[in-house]
Amino acid sequence: MHRVLLLGAGKIGRMIARLLVDSGDYSVTVADVNAAALDRIATRTGVSTLAIDAESRSELAAAVDGHDSVISALSFYLNPLVAEVALAAGVSYFDLTEDVQTTRRVRDIARHAREGQVFMPQCGLAPGFISIVANHLTQRVEKLDCVRMRVGALPQFPTGALKYNLTWSTDGLINEYCNPCDAIHEGRRMEVLPLEGYEQFSLDGVRYEAFNTSGGLGTLCDSLEGKVRELNYKTVRYTGHCNQVLLLVNELRLSERRDLLKDILEYAVPITFQDVVVTFCTVTGRREGQLVQYTDARKIYHQKIGDEDWSAIQITTAAGVCAALDLFVAGRLPNRGFLRQEQVDFNDFIANRFGGYYDSHIATRYSSGAALGGQTTRDTMDPSIQREPSI
Numbered sequence: 001m002h003r004v005l006l007l008g009a010g011k012i013g014r015m016i017a018r019l020l021v022d023s024g025d026y027s028v029t030v031a032d033v034n035a036a037a038l039d040r041i042a043t044r045t046g047v048s049t050l051a052i053d054a055e056s057r058s059e060l061a062a063a064v065d066g067h068d069s070v071i072s073a074l075s076f077y078l079n080p081l082v083a084e085v086a087l088a089a090g091v092s093y094f095d096l097t098e099d100v101q102t103t104r105r106v107r108d109i110a111r112h113a114r115e116g117q118v119f120m121p122q123c124g125l126a127p128g129f130i131s132i133v134a135n136h137l138t139q140r141v142e143k144l145d146c147v148r149m150r151v152g153a154l155p156q157f158p159t160g161a162l163k164y165n166l167t168w169s170t171d172g173l174i175n176e177y178c179n180p181c182d183a184i185h186e187g188r189r190m191e192v193l194p195l196e197g198y199e200q201f202s203l204d205g206v207r208y209e210a211f212n213t214s215g216g217l218g219t220l221c222d223s224l225e226g227k228v229r230e231l232n233y234k235t236v237r238y239t240g241h242c243n244q245v246l247l248l249v250n251e252l253r254l255s256e257r258r259d260l261l262k263d264i265l266e267y268a269v270p271i272t273f274q275d276v277v278v279t280f281c282t283v284t285g286r287r288e289g290q291l292v293q294y295t296d297a298r299k300i301y302h303q304k305i306g307d308e309d310w311s312a313i314q315i316t317t318a319a320g321v322c323a324a325l326d327l328f329v330a331g332r333l334p335n336r337g338f339l340r341q342e343q344v345d346f347n348d349f350i351a352n353r354f355g356g357y358y359d360s361h362i363a364t365r366y367s368s369g370a371a372l373g374g375q376t377t378r379d380t381m382d383p384s385i386q387r388e389p390s391i
Contacts, residue, residue, distance in 0.1 A: 003027045008073030009037035015318035060085040080105040096124040098215030110338035120339040123321035126151035127218030136346035141285025150280040152236025153313040163238035165272035167313040178255040179214035182221045184231040210234035219340040273311040297366040323355035
């Protein structure tokens with residue numbers, strides 16, 4: 001049985017533990033500094049628990065000992081130390097980070113990996129699944145032109161001016177809204193500003209907005225540089241949200257006071273487990289001499305698993321990292337060094353018992369053309385996306 005150390009007993013950590021334990025193929029130990037969180041996860045899932053301070057190298061090293069893999073569901077800034085400890089212990093490493101600098105640091109650490117030891121960051125939703133599906137769609141064309149990726153974790157019942165509820169890491173959300181964003185424009189790799197590149201689109205009768213945010217492209221700029229004219233990622237929200245965030249982040253300059261911004265958000269914006277994850281990926285390019293477009297769009301909803309209600313962002317994020325681990329253990333991924341999300345075969349991912357949550361009874365799928373092997377359902381997307389310039 002594959003032995004997993006899961007760092008973090010928060011919202012996403014609880015879901016990861018639930019999925020891995022229920023599979024029956026993993027021995028899971030959960031480590032966290034929060035004793036109450038550990039008691040809760042042990043009661044609900046029966047996992048072993050360990051109280052540690054993840055900022056302590058010695059405590060991390062002692063916790064990692066005796067395991068085959070470590071999954072970090074911690075805040076992004078803790079992950080480089082976890083990766084260093086994993087390297088020294090000879091165990092494989094998986095995380096959920098959206099932070100660009102953290103991923104670069106993990107990639108540097110992975111250069112020294114042993115045979116059978118991998119380092120795979122960004123294993124969640126975005127980056128994560130969206131990179132897998134985008135890469136899959138690019139293979140449908142002979143000459144690639146444009147890749148657009150849009151993802152949002154949204155309340156199913158929006159209220160207030162923000163039309164938003166906290167559904168995942170507040171640190172990660174602030175990073176997305178405040179950090180520079182990778183992109184490729186007219187064949188040239190560059191950084192663009194967050195909260196710019198505003199556009200609107202419709203899906204299933206609902207109007208959404210999207211705008212630049214940081215981290216969602218993962219490593220696709222590295223993989224597609226020199227092969228694509230346009231590559232960009234934007235976060236999806238209900239219309240009106242962007243203007244409110246611009247007030248907070250730019251006009252009130254809370255991007256310079258991120259601890260204060262986090263305190264405001266966590267004090268005033270409630271958490272919800274009644275949410276929906278929207279993914280929308282479009283690829284254009286030349287095939288048999290014609291300019292063609294392939295699109296994959298999905299809505300994944302919250303659901304009850306066991307006797308607990310789980311949010312869509314918990315399900316999709318945990319499913320991503322659990323599928324990555326599962327595919328690695330099954331020998332479906334390279335077995336040494338740094339792994340990119342786009343190295344995961346889409347069909348392997350969707351066929352996986354965890355990845356299948358993206359294609360299950362809780363997921364509504366919309367695809368145009370035969371981009372996904374002819375399994376088209378219904379295409380309700382507005383073909384005329386209204387955009388402002390991205391650059």
